[in-house]
Amino acid sequence: MSRLIVISNRVKRPGTGAEQGGLAVALSSALRESRGIWVGWSGETTERFTGQIAFNEDSGVKTATIDLEEQDVDEYYNGYANKTLWPLFHFRIDLAEYARDFEGGYNRVNERFADTASPLIEPEDVVWVHDYHMIPLGQMLRDRGHKNRIGFFLHIPWPPTRLLVSLPHHSVLVETLFAYDVVGFHTEEWLESFRHYAEREMGGTVSGDFITVGNRTIQAVACPIGIDTQEFVAASNSEEAAIMREQVDVSMQGRSLIVGVDRLDYSKGLEERFNGYARLLKDNPECHRNVVLLQIAPPSRGEVESYQEIRATLDSLAGRLNGEYSDVDWTPIRYVNQGYPRDRLAGVYRAARIGLVTPLRDGMNLVAKEYVAAQDPEDPGVLVLSRFAGAALQLKDALLINPYSPEEMADAILKALAMPLEERKRRWRKMMDSVEQQDVIWWRTCFTGRLTGEVLNPAEAETAAGPLV
CATH class of the missing domain: 3.40.50.2000 (Glycogen Phosphorylase B;)
Known part of the structure; x- marks a missing residue:
């Protein structure tokens, strides 16, 4: 299997031992299985962003992390990710805040993640980007010349089109998802909402698991995460x-x-x-x-x-x-x-x-x-x-x-x-x-199998890692 490069905001920090569950546990298991590297934010701040990468290994999981500036945290994390996207994607449009500084900080930090990950990615690697913090990252990696298979998985709901269109520049954000090869969701409901947006707002066409917008076709799949x-x-x-x-x-x-x-x-x-x-x-x-x-x-x-x-x-x-x-x-x-x-x-x-x-x-x-x-x-x-x-x-x-x-x-x-x-x-x-x-290994097989072409449909995922329930 090709090496797996995971990129997410949240990274299992070295020396923390057992985690309390969620994405950290799931990704740790997947990375140990695939000899991968986990790239993301250290959770620490610095006065001036330098791009310096801290490499660590803990419990068989290799990590590469960067520190962010206070302004980055305010605009990218506290701002666009958690004051804009999180409430909107959880159907709380009444709590969503829209500010140009938030959007600018979000794009700036994603560029920084792209700069960090880019030299770590080898031609045969499979890249797996996670969650709403990193939606445009795939396009930024493409802009840096990476032709790898790149997938994106959303761990929160995808909102109905009637809510998503309230987001300023929503079409610009969603278009970046078409830089990925495979886009994953936990449920058919969230997948169907994404398809609806692609058809109604982008003039796309849907054929089975494939969505075509312009000259770009991606796979969009439902693949529920499990635990170890x-x-x-x-x-x-x-x-x-x-x-x-x-x-x-x-x-x-x-x-x-x-x-x-x-x-x-x-x-x-x-x-x-x-x-x-x-x-x-x-x-x-x-x-x-x-x-x-x-x-x-x-x-x-x-x-x-x-x-x-x-x-x-x-x-x-x-x-x-x-x-x-x-x-x-x-x-x-x-x-x-x-x-x-x-x-x-x-x-x-x-x-x-x-x-x-x-x-x-x-x-x-x-x-x-x-x-x-x-x-x-x-x-x-x-x-x-x-x-x-x-x-x-x-x-x-x-x-x-x-x-x-x-x-x-x-x-x-x-x-x-x-x-x-x-x-x-x-x-x-x-x-x-x-x-x-349908444990975490099933989830990884279901998604990365689509990404590498080893698993083309849910029936093959059943054979590889157990039946769909």
Whole structure:
């Protein structure tokens, strides 16, 4: 196999050890498999951009990172990526901010990434660019003369055309995607939205997986990301996980634990989740003293105003809910603003009777798959999952809900608490089959197989890495 060069904003930083999940875990596994290099931002700032590359290797993953200027971070990361594209692509046009400085900084930093990656790319390498931070990077690499096979994968939703056209210079941004050979999405819904834009706004034509605009034809595919299932199952059976589970069990004092694990973000539906849990307690006094919601929500993007607001809102909701329902020996909600290593997190998942994963809109949501993978096969918990998460298309045996409805969420929690063991095991087994078959290796094979021409359709991906579910 050709060497894989991954380029993304987020890079697994050397010496950090186990990660908490998400793209970092998935890409680390893929890079170890393919002898690749991961190129991106170090997360550090410098007074003046020099282009100096820091090379490191940790746990078999080679990285090449650069520092950015404060202005770069403000305009590219906090600005265009997270104040403009992120809310718009998550259907929150009301929160999207449009500023010329943001767009200029976004393009400038992508040029810097192109300059960084360009000398590292050899003629036979396959290049895989990731996520909304890097949409124009493929075109910039082409401008530097690279004729390699280059693919792009979007890890968040692709918005409907009627929303995307609100973005200034939207056509210029989308045109850069046609510099790639393969463009990937998590779900058919996001893929169909992309096709619709290409046809309606660009005069393109669609033929199967291929989209032609002008003289350029690309493949556009749906390929849902998975987790490193074997590794996560091993983590859930580790000594650290067992210790964590025992600590949680002792603290619960026989009560049923409901767990949510989410980055602190308005797309995750945390306010709606707290309101649904409050409705459960209001309408079902028998649940008092018998359930506890543990919400783990590490803060992120603290310099963005909308994230400061969601944190303040959740602080207020948690305080009000605990003030209204707590007793001297029972606090109904434990709200924790920190992350945990994956093995300890796996112990929390296994201790939880219910996994509550209720985003308002999500590209995939790997927490749902991690919760399933961490369960005891002889006594599994129940996954309550938003139908608006990408994972809902694969995990159909979860209790699927509308996260905007407090009553529907409360009803699902009640059903999960009362669910018989045999039904829990049956639902879990079907979901675990999907998590095992469509793991991170399946995802990589599905996408990079298209990129290299080794896999041309989903049936071939089944043969290479397990069946589509």
